[in-house]
Amino acid sequence: MKINLDSILIDPHPLLRAKAQPVTTPLSKVDQKVIMAMRKYVHDSKNEDLAEKEKLRPAVGLAAPQIGVSKQLIVVEIETIDEQGESSLIEYALANPKIIAHSPFYSALATGEGCLSVLEAKPGYVHRYLRVRIDAYDCINNQQIEIKASGYLAIVLQHEIDHLNGILFYDYIDQENPWLAKENTTIIE
Template identity: 40%
Template sequence: MLTMKDIVREGHPALRKTAMDVANPPSKEEKELLEDMLLFLKNSQDEEIAREYELRAGVGLAATQLGVLKRMLAVHFEDANGKKYSYGLFNPKIVSHSVEKAYLTSGEGCLSVDRSVEGYVPRYARITLKAIDLEGNELKLRLRDYAAIVFQHEIDHLNGVMFYDYIDKNNPLVAPEDAKAIN
């Protein structure tokens, strides 16, 4: 079972490296790791388990956050409309995105960042993503608003980019131009 001890923190070199594609089909070990990543997220959102194992609640996790430079990510969350997203994905790739931007009014957080970072992170309001799921199926997801933001945050990890790289250093709490606010 993955715990917070397995997650690398800010300053670890893996967080600034680009992850490599996973062969299709993925190895047994890669599939097991991705299943463990998804289980970590589910456990982190279960109050009892999170308390017992001292897990910080998370909605997404990229393999690079475990020091593994492979294009794998897991997400587990529900959007404001009650739609559930629970995926383990290999080789996720954004194939198209909107011109319109969006940002979370609460800002973004990260399991690899043990401090609060003030500021708005401009993201695409809508994205289309292609990936391979845990069963080996190719899938195409059309995502908007909060869901699009979560997936972009995790894909950025696979490209060595941290969420705070996007924050305006001079005016972190000024709403990004032409971007819609997501609460």
């Protein structure tokens, strides 16, 4: 299975608004191929030469419904920089992820959010929980895990989990005042 821009479903495709089905774990061979192709897309999309050659748009995450597979599978890959300036790659390939706890505080990206499946700009704050705890099956290490995430990682994980529930990021934007921050919101630059 190979994924490129031609594989990505575009809003208003009805599958993007459907609830995805849970998968059995450990993954079947078919589901393994899907998640491996998703990991490859997200990883390769950050390489400018590969992205141009393979028809990829840069991404930090991808959910199976975005490629026409209505299953609860997501991939997230982000680079973080610690206080010492050291960068590290955080990668998750998850099956059946569920938010099991969250903080009472919110965060939002200063520039708003984007999505491979939403081509037109949808400006505004997308308020998400500042911290989340997620229960999921780790498809890389083949085990059930609990993830504690905050800030940008929490935002990306919530964005991808929303795809599994038929929710798109712009559903959270206040249509009357898109750049109004809710109380208790941290704006992430």
